[in-house]
Amino acid sequence: MSWIQIKIGCCRADSETIEATLLATGALSITLQDAADQPILEPAVGETPLWDACLVTGLYTTQIDREYVDAYVKTQHDGIELSWEKLAEKQWTDIWKQDFFPLRCGERLWICPSWRSPPDASKVNLILDPGMAFGTGSHPTTFMCLQWLDGQSLSQKTVIDYGCGSGILGIAALLLGASYVIAVDNDPQALAATRSNAERNSIPESNLQCYLPHELPKNSSAQVVLANILAAPLIALAPQLTAMTTNSGALCLSGILNEQIDTVCAAYSSDFSFYTPKMSADWAQLHGHKRLT
Structure with missing residues (x-):
C-alpha cells in the first residue's frame, strides 16, 4: 500500500486541535516533532511537555482526497x-530488521538474527529474533552474562536461568555444553518465547524446562545459577537463589546499576x-562461587 503525509507547522497551543482536525479527516496516525531543535529536560511526574514550535504530521493512504x-x-x-509528501515505497514490516546484526559474545558464542547468515559457521551460533520477551543480547546486562557464559566450562552441568x-x-x-536448563520467569509470554527460541535452536524439550516461580519444583538446584533482573528482586531472591546453587557452584547476577553493587553483594x-565486578556503561555484573558449607 502507498502512503502520503501532510505536514503542518504550529505553536504548542495549537498542536492538540490540529491533531484532532487531521484525525477527523481520516489520518491514520499523528506524529509530533520538534520544529526548532528545542531540548526538553526531565519533566515532572504527570507532565507531557511539548516544544514551543511543533511539526504535526498526519499519515494517509494515497486514496485520500487531498483537496478535501x-x-x-x-x-x-x-x-x-501545510505541505504534502509521498512516502517512498518500502517493506515497512521488514525495515526494522536493518538495525540488527550478528553479535559476538566472547571467543565462541554469536547471537544471530534469523535473516542474517552467521559470520562463522564453526562457532556457537544462537539464532534469536527480537520479540516481546526481553533479551536479544544487545543490552549491556545481557551481553555481560553471555560473555561470562562463553568463558565458563559448562559441560554436563545443570543451569538455572x-x-x-x-x-x-x-x-x-545449552549450546555451550550444559546438559540441562531450568528456565524461570513470572511472565507466561517469556516462557512461551523461551520454548519457541529453544525449538528454533534445535534444543530438545527434555533439556530445557520452563516454570513460573510458583511452579518451580522444590529443591531445584544447579551448578550454575543466572539471574539477569534488577537489584531489588535480586536482593529479595537472595535466600532462594543461594539455596538453588550447589556447593562450589557459580552464581552470575546482572541488571545491577554500578551504585548498587555493594548492596546486592551484601545480600549474598x-x-x-x-x-571483581564487570561493568559496562552504568551497569554491573557480579559473579562468584558458593563457599563450601
Whole structure:
C-alpha cells in the first residue's frame, strides 16, 4: 500500500486541535516533532511537555482526497501553512530488521538474527529474533552474562536461568555444553518465547524446562545459577537463589546499576565469594562461587 503525509507547522497551543482536525479527516496516525531543535529536560511526574514550535504530521493512504483535507484544515485553522509528501515505497514490516546484526559474545558464542547468515559457521551460533520477551543480547546486562557464559566450562552441568525473558541465557548455556536448563520467569509470554527460541535452536524439550516461580519444583538446584533482573528482586531472591546453587557452584547476577553493587553483594556475601565486578556503561555484573558449607 502507498502512503502520503501532510505536514503542518504550529505553536504548542495549537498542536492538540490540529491533531484532532487531521484525525477527523481520516489520518491514520499523528506524529509530533520538534520544529526548532528545542531540548526538553526531565519533566515532572504527570507532565507531557511539548516544544514551543511543533511539526504535526498526519499519515494517509494515497486514496485520500487531498483537496478535501486541505479545505477542511484551512476552514478550521486560519492562516495555516501545510505541505504534502509521498512516502517512498518500502517493506515497512521488514525495515526494522536493518538495525540488527550478528553479535559476538566472547571467543565462541554469536547471537544471530534469523535473516542474517552467521559470520562463522564453526562457532556457537544462537539464532534469536527480537520479540516481546526481553533479551536479544544487545543490552549491556545481557551481553555481560553471555560473555561470562562463553568463558565458563559448562559441560554436563545443570543451569538455572531465573528471569529468563527470551531464554537467551539458558539456550546459550545449552549450546555451550550444559546438559540441562531450568528456565524461570513470572511472565507466561517469556516462557512461551523461551520454548519457541529453544525449538528454533534445535534444543530438545527434555533439556530445557520452563516454570513460573510458583511452579518451580522444590529443591531445584544447579551448578550454575543466572539471574539477569534488577537489584531489588535480586536482593529479595537472595535466600532462594543461594539455596538453588550447589556447593562450589557459580552464581552470575546482572541488571545491577554500578551504585548498587555493594548492596546486592551484601545480600549474598555470607555464602558467596565474589570476583571483581564487570561493568559496562552504568551497569554491573557480579559473579562468584558458593563457599563450601
